Each structure stands twice: as C-alpha cells, then as structure tokens.
Amino acid sequence: MAGILVYALHYEGAFNKNSLGAIAEASKLAGELGTEAHAIVVGESVPDDLAAQLGGYGAAKVFVVEAPEGLAQPVIDAMAKVMTDNGHDYAIFGGGLLGFEIGAGLAARLGAGVTMEVTGVGVEDGKLVAERPILGDSSISESRYKGKGIIIARLNAFEVPASSGASAPVETVAVELSPWSTKAKIVRRGEQRGADVDIEGANVLIAGGRGLGKAEGFEQLEELAGAFGGNSAVAATRAVVDAGWYPYAAQIGQTGKTVAPKLYLAAGISGAIQHKVGMQSSENIVAINKDSNAPIFEFSDLGIVGDLTQTVPTVIEAVKAKKGS
Amino acid sequence: MKICVLVKEVPDAAVTKRIDPSTGRLDRSGEKNLNPYDTHAIEAAMQLKEGGELQIDEIVAVTMGPDSAVRALHKAVSLGADRSVHLSDEALAGSDVAATGYALAQTLKRENPDLVLLGQQSDDGECYTIGAVVADHLQAPSLTQVIKIDVVDGGLRCERQAEYGYDTVQVELPAVISVGDAINEPRYPSLKAIMGAKKKPLDALKTADAEIDVALVGASGSQVQCGSFKAPPAKSAGLIIEDEDTNDTVEKIVAWLDERKLI
Numbered sequence A: 001m002a003g004i005l006v007y008a009l010h011y012e013g014a015f016n017k018n019s020l021g022a023i024a025e026a027s028k029l030a031g032e033l034g035t036e037a038h039a040i041v042v043g044e045s046v047p048d049d050l051a052a053q054l055g056g057y058g059a060a061k062v063f064v065v066e067a068p069e070g071l072a073q074p075v076i077d078a079m080a081k082v083m084t085d086n087g088h089d090y091a092i093f094g095g096g097l098l099g100f101e102i103g104a105g106l107a108a109r110l111g112a113g114v115t116m117e118v119t120g121v122g123v124e125d126g127k128l129v130a131e132r133p134i135l136g137d138s139s140i141s142e143s144r145y146k147g148k149g150i151i152i153a154r155l156n157a158f159e160v161p162a163s164s165g166a167s168a169p170v171e172t173v174a175v176e177l178s179p180w181s182t183k184a185k186i187v188r189r190g191e192q193r194g195a196d197v198d199i200e201g202a203n204v205l206i207a208g209g210r211g212l213g214k215a216e217g218f219e220q221l222e223e224l225a226g227a228f229g230g231n232s233a234v235a236a237t238r239a240v241v242d243a244g245w246y247p248y249a250a251q252i253g254q255t256g257k258t259v260a261p262k263l264y265l266a267a268g269i270s271g272a273i274q275h276k277v278g279m280q281s282s283e284n285i286v287a288i289n290k291d292s293n294a295p296i297f298e299f300s301d302l303g304i305v306g307d308l309t310q311t312v313p314t315v316i317e318a319v320k321a322k323k324g325s
Numbered sequence B: 001m002k003i004c005v006l007v008k009e010v011p012d013a014a015v016t017k018r019i020d021p022s023t024g025r026l027d028r029s030g031e032k033n034l035n036p037y038d039t040h041a042i043e044a045a046m047q048l049k050e051g052g053e054l055q056i057d058e059i060v061a062v063t064m065g066p067d068s069a070v071r072a073l074h075k076a077v078s079l080g081a082d083r084s085v086h087l088s089d090e091a092l093a094g095s096d097v098a099a100t101g102y103a104l105a106q107t108l109k110r111e112n113p114d115l116v117l118l119g120q121q122s123d124d125g126e127c128y129t130i131g132a133v134v135a136d137h138l139q140a141p142s143l144t145q146v147i148k149i150d151v152v153d154g155g156l157r158c159e160r161q162a163e164y165g166y167d168t169v170q171v172e173l174p175a176v177i178s179v180g181d182a183i184n185e186p187r188y189p190s191l192k193a194i195m196g197a198k199k200k201p202l203d204a205l206k207t208a209d210a211e212i213d214v215a216l217v218g219a220s221g222s223q224v225q226c227g228s229f230k231a232p233p234a235k236s237a238g239l240i241i242e243d244e245d246t247n248d249t250v251e252k253i254v255a256w257l258d259e260r261k262l263i
C-alpha cells in the first residue's frame, strides 16, 4: 500500500508541535490519495500510550523503534526499514534540524527524491506535489517525484489541530542499526546556554544580530526595550547566540522560538530564511541594516538603511523623550 | 590523516539570483565566488591541522561544478588547502541534492579521507543537507551545523544547536561534519598564498574517473523534477528610508511607530 510515513520527534515525553502538524497534513493528503498516514517514533523506552496519542492527529498506525535519541542516523535506519517493509511511498517531516538530516540521509538510502523547506503539499494525478520557496523566497518551485518522495517542511508550515482524542494501534519494530549509525554518541543533549529569559509573551521585541559587532551591542538593545517599557524584551539570531553574545532562550527561528509580537525591531539582522520562519507573523516589522540588499528588507514594513551604531542610540533617546512627554 | 573540504562556487551575494525560465535552472551568469559558508569549513580544517592533536598530512578541497568552479578551488587553496579536486561533466548538469551528494561521495571515495568537512549551507541552493547524503553513501557518522570541534579520545567532540538546545556529540572518525558559521573567524589569504594557489595540484575528473553511474546523476538521473515556478503571494512593499540625517530618520521612525500606537 502506498502510504505516507511521518517522523514524530519527541523530547522528554512530549511530541514536537511541528511533527504533530505534519501528521495532520499527511492524514489529509493520505485521504486524497486513498491511503493511510502512519507515524514513527524512535527512542529509548517510548511508552506505547504516548505513541498511541498520535492517533489523535490522524496517524492510522504508529511504529515504535527502540534506538538512541537525538541523532539522525539511527532514525534513517529505522525509517528505511519501515518504509521498505510496509511499502510507504512518501515520508514527511515537520521541519527542524533533525528532520533535515534524517530526510536527506533517507533519500540517499532509498534512492528517493527529497525537497526541503516545503510550505505546501498537494495531490496531482495520484501523487504528491511539494511547493518550495527558493532564491530567498522570491519564487516558488514545485517538486514532483519519479519514485519515492521525501518532504521536509519549513517550520510552522502546517497547522496543528487539537487532538481528536483517538488512539492509534502501536507496532513495535526491531531494527538493526547500521555500524556507522552507532559511531556518533550523544554526550549531552538540550543544554540551555545563557539566562532563561522569557520572550514569548512580549508585545515589543527588539532583536539583534551579528551587525551589532560585539556582545556589548546588546546592552543598547536592552536599553531600547526598557525605553519602550511594558511588555518588551530582547531577542537574537542564531549567529549571535552561537557566538555566546546572548542567551539561547532568546533565539528566534528554525531551532529557536517562534514569535508574533506587535512590534519586531531587528537591528543588524540579515533576515535569513531560518530566522524569518520564527518571526514573519509579527504585526509590524522594522529593520535597521546598513546593507540595502539585505533580505530582511523584503519582508519589513519599515526599513532603515543605515548604520545601527548611529540610529539605535538616537532612537533610544527619542523613544524615552516620547514616553516622558 | 587527510581532510577533504567540500566547497562550492555560488553567485556573488550582490548578484540578484534568478531562475532561467528556458531551463528551469539557476541562472549562473554574473559574478561568482566561493560559497562564504565554506570558508569556515576550510578554516576548521586548518585549525585541526595546526592544533596538532591529529596528525593532518593533507587538506584537499573538492568541488563539483562547471569549469568556472576552478576559481572557487583556487580560493580554497589560497585559504589553506594543499591541493584540489574538480569534478566536472556535462552529465552532472541539473543534478538534485541526492544526485549531487552521490556524485560527491563517489569523488570522495577516491580520496578516502579521514574527515570530510563542509559548510552549513550553500548561498544559492540552501539545502543544508548535502552532508547527510554524502555520509550515508560513505557509510560514515555525520553531524551538521557544528560550532565547536575538539579532539577527544582520537575522535571529535562536537557541539551544535538542535531543536531543544545545545547538543554535545562524540563522533568517531572517519566522519562527515558540516560546520556552522559561528565556529571560527576565517583568516584572510596572504598575497603569496593567492599568487601560489594556481600552482598547487588540481585533479580534473569526469564522471567515469570517479566511477559515477551516470544513470543516477544529472537532470535525467535525479528523482525530483522541479518546475512550474511561480511568484509568491504579493506582499505590499514596506517603506524604506535611507539614513542620511539620523535625527531626521529617527523622527520619521518615531512618527511611524506612533501612528501605529506602538510606543
């Protein structure tokens, strides 16, 4: 049977919301194809009742495989076996770093076609067609697959419905891992670097990127957030979080948080797709960047082409003055 | 030990990228450059060599691409690679991610490296996935987006950010690792290195040299067919202000915010 298999990422007993969205989407597409959507959970001692919950999002069956968590290659082994044994034609991932790694490796293993950053999937002539924005989202291309197809969604591409409460049958599958899949081992997972700041509830987010030049640049952004007062906070890109300039908890994007404040003011941020996916639903986007070609200007409501070292201090004074008036 | 670094030639950041409607492929005319993300992979290789904990005898830059990609290899050599390998063949044109990864893996097999390093993403393709494809074909452990590499117990201890925070992973060699751009600050090539780059050995390969099955590459061998390019839903263009007089600019910003009741 030509079914769809969806990878369900889980961590500390909870499923990733993007995986749940992917299951719901796959279930809808399977209906159109006249087949079923199945889910697969790979991990250490995954409880059956946890796996069965995926039925509430549309999985007709859930495969559970015992293997190390947090790395892609054991999942590639597991999905390759389950897809081959059960004749699945498609695999769908809800985005995320592991999804990229697993999906690509699986394509290599199965000789399948793979598309990443997918924002929509449809059915045409009994086959899936995936839409992917390319070239900085200036164009959308459609992917069709000659044989098996692997679809890795962009973060937040699919809506996550509430669970119907249904429970899916669970099948435990024993998978022998490839020798190379056990040559990478997690030493530590999910380390939270930096302070535990809360940005998700903020109405105003002042975000900083590598254009700040140095960690100290964030002091000014904190001052600006303070000037706005109320529910304001400071956010960051992965580039500066990786560099240790600002806490991981404040990171927006692919491997960070998704936010939609009333105002998102970006200072020294280029606007890479992986950042954009976490903030594009903000109500008002203001960008300050000295490069007029920066991609962020493509999706800003107000763009300032200029040096932030000049503009930001003046904005702080002006906002303070305005507040004081 | 040998490190192979995968590098790619991409359109210069200042060039507007577009799809050629007649071929459905990226229009590759205009200024090109070494993919900036790959300079971090070369630098990571250099630091492993200079660190001395592993005995690195050779760093080899490897690319698949048209004739012009030789310039990206020269740049890679000027940044520290000892020699380079250029896979170029008409049969490869139009390869998708999986086909490109397969062709690169076949090319790497000839070199039999102890470590393959690559960049976090290519500036034009933006797939972040070539490493995972190459690793599966080479049957090697793999990790992407790595921002710290230490030599521990003869293997690599790598750190990277994944969906739940930072992960630390111990990887045995041989391995395939893609590095994030926060891993290092690439050095500038010296004038001498730039001048000398063209004199370093460069192996030019065709598909047959790398035992690549041409049925698995190129547009016809690729499993994904891309087409029907369309424009995304139009978004009303934002207001752009060139900051010429900062006081004036900031006045406009504040007025704009005030109008929307954001202050």
Ligand SMILES: Cc1cc2nc3c(=O)[nH]c(=O)nc-3n(C[C@H](O)[C@H](O)[C@H](O)COP(=O)(O)OP(=O)(O)OC[C@H]3O[C@@H](n4cnc5c(N)ncnc54)[C@H](O)[C@@H]3O)c2cc1C
Pocket: A097, A100, A208, A209, A210, A211, A212, A236, A237, A238, A239, A240, A251, A252, A253, A254, A255, A256, A267, A268, A269, A270, A271, A272, A273, A274, A275, A288, A289, A290, A291, A294, A306, A307, A308, A309, B120, B121, B128, B145, B181
């Ligand atoms: C799988 C994957 C996952 C990722 N996940 C995330 C994620 O979750 N979040 C995220 O943010 N990124 C993520 N990234 C990284 C992303 O691709 C970009 O590299 C990153 O967002 C760039 O951060 P940046 O804008 O701070 O830096 P840059 O891209 O270096 O941009 C800096 C900008 O500052 C401008 N600038 C410099 N100086 C000044 C000045 N004086 N005044 C004004 N402007 C100035 C420059 O013109 C430039 O546009 C991910 C990448 C991959 C491959």
Ligand SMILES: Nc1ncnc2c1ncn2[C@@H]1O[C@H](COP(=O)(O)O)[C@@H](O)[C@H]1O
Pocket: B006, B007, B008, B035, B037, B038, B041, B062, B063, B064, B065, B100, B104, B117, B118, B119, B120, B121, B122, B123, B125, B126, B127, B128, B129, B130, B131
């Ligand atoms: N044609 C190619 N030749 C050599 N290396 C490549 C090629 N395409 C991609 N790469 C490498 O793979 C990395 C990730 O690219 P991508 O998966 O296209 O985003 C790049 O930074 C390069 O190091």
